Amino acid sequence: MGTTIPLPPGLLRMVFTAVVVIALVFLNSLILGYVERKLAGRFQLRPGPMEVGPHGILQLMADAVKLLGKQFIIPQAANSPLFRLAPLLAFVPVGAAFIVVPLSQKLQVRDLDVGLIFIVAVMALNMVATLIAGWVSNNKYSLFGAVRSVAQSVAYEIPLLLSLVAVVLMTHTFNMQEIVLSQDHIWHVVQQPVAFLIYFIAGMAETHRAPFDLPEAESELTAGFHTEFSGIRFSFFFLAEYTNMFFVGSIAVVLFLGGWHGPQLPFMDYSAAVWFLLKVYSLLLIMIWVRWTFPRVRFDQLLNFCWKYLTPIALVNLLVTAVVVKL
Amino acid sequence: MIFYRYVAEIVFFLFIAAIFFGAVASLRARYLMNAVLGLALALAGVAGLFYHLGSPFLALMQLLIGIGAICVILAFGIMTAPRPEQEAEMLGAVKRNKPLAVVACLAVSIPLILTIVGTQWPPAAVRVGDFSVKHLGENLLHQFCLSFELISVVLLAAILGALAIARIGRGDWE
Known part of the structure; x- marks a missing residue:
């Protein structure tokens, strides 16, 4: 019997999705990396990257090739197997989180009932990677970076989740599509402005962006937890950071800014996806703008701000929401 | 589809292997940090089992709370605590506490094993694929109300304990 093994249905779809998701992760990082460096330059009254390609548009490509060609150095005192594992641990979860992001009503890999929890859980794994990276480098700077990162992430995760729960109370679902659909008439940002602000601030802290970039703090910790990583492994951290930013942006858009809702664009079959990406990238632009405008906060200020202001406000907001929803 | 059944079986045993490997790694670890990572691996395996069982x-939640x-x-x-310098002394302590550890292990494992052996495992009759907030909330506050409240009590105790420790303040540690 010369029968061939039948390909299972859906396998092709899985492979295709995996390829697309990885391509998106890289593309997003390329775009954000370029925009960030260009804007940083503009904010500091210099042109930013200009040499490679028109207006330096290919600069990130050149950097990627350089990083790929670099030697990978493992410090002698580092814990070698974990040192190899840490960048992958940072990178893989954020890639996985892409599968529940609803680019439009149809453009979504899996429509999980627990989509929102999925993204949040997967982002928590990223924290573990940071911790491992800081620990295994066997370097004081890295360890300090990791300790700071954990203290910060644990603290800011609470107001972040509380602000998300406020929206979930209104929509009665964790499903990303249904949350988007519930904003048919009015975006949740109008009903939940406080939750949106809290979420956005906590989200910036979660991604270790300035003014909350104490784990990396190049001027005091020389890049913190990824000081010892070079070459391709460094670029994994880089990719993970930008992809994480994308998720913070997309959760904000899905929960507060109406997801892919928007007026139909002329000559566009995918206007929903275009709207979604437009909203996400405008939020990310704001994040970049904030980063290059405000100085880094002190650590006690950072934690005090979270525990004494953000968390209580988020709790009160949640309570008020619960009462209003019940009325 | 038979292919997927095989894949599911393989994945199931991978999760089991992860749990065992994580547990052994966390017991045999030379550094405390590696022990925590072993625990994380074991918890990830448990999360995988939950997923495999359709939940x-x-x-x-296991990922978010257990690991995250x-x-x-x-x-x-571990990172903020001082490093255990007197390793030899610690090893002595390990020897001394061995009988106690054995007793503690048996005290937990024997009832567990007895329960597992004694339980009539019914096949999962209806698999609930419903993870809406309403359904989860009803389950938590009706069927599993007692466990839910028990967890709150444990958490309250933990918070009170933390407060009691923190009351000593930072200056008095030296």
């Missing part, structure tokens, strides 16, 4: 909600909170807090404690 993505529990699986994700508990392991991270443990690791944080």
Whole structure:
């Protein structure tokens, strides 16, 4: 019997999705990396990257090739197997989180009932990677970076989740599509402005962006937890950071800014996806703008701000929401 | 589809292997940090089992709380604590406490094993694929109300304990 093994249905779809998701992760990082460096330059009254390609548009490509060609150095005192594992641990979860992001009503890999929890859980794994990276480098700077990162992430995760729960109370679902659909008439940002602000601030802290970039703090910790990583492994951290930013942006858009809702664009079959990406990238632009405008906060200020202001406000907001929803 | 059945079987045993490997790694670890990572691996395996058994909600909660909170807090404690310099002394303590450890192990494992052997395992009759907030809330506050409240009591005790420790203040540690 010369029968061939039948390909299972859906396998092709899985492979295709995996390829697309990885391509998106890289593309997003390329775009954000370029925009960030260009804007940083503009904010500091210099042109930013200009040499490679028109207006330096290919600069990130050149950097990627350089990083790929670099030697990978493992410090002698580092814990070698974990040192190899840490960048992958940072990178893989954020890639996985892409599968529940609803680019439009149809453009979504899996429509999980627990989509929102999925993204949040997967982002928590990223924290573990940071911790491992800081620990295994066997370097004081890295360890300090990791300790700071954990203290910060644990603290800011609470107001972040509380602000998300406020929206979930209104929509009665964790499903990303249904949350988007519930904003048919009015975006949740109008009903939940406080939750949106809290979420956005906590989200910036979660991604270790300035003014909350104490784990990396190049001027005091020389890049913190990824000081010892070079070459391709460094670029994994880089990719993970930008992809994480994308998720913070997309959760904000899905929960507060109406997801892919928007007026139909002329000559566009995918206007929903275009709207979604437009909203996400405008939020990310704001994040970049904030980063290059405000100085880094002190650590006690950072934690005090979270525990004494953000968390209580988020709790009160949640309570008020619960009462209003019940009325 | 038979192919997927095989894949599911393989994945199931991979999760089991992860749990065992994580548990052994956390017991045999030379550094406390590696022990925590072993625990994280074991918890990830448990999360995988939950997913395999058709409960993505529990699986994700396991990731979020088990790894994202508990392991991270443990690791944080280890990082900020001073390194155990007197390793030899600690080894002595390990020897002395061995009988106690055996007793503690047996006290937990024997009832567990007895329960597992004694239980009539009914086949999962209806698999609930419903993870809406309404359904989860009803389950938590009706069927599993007691466990839910028990967890709150444990958490309250933990918070009170933390407060009691923190009251000593930072200056008095030296």
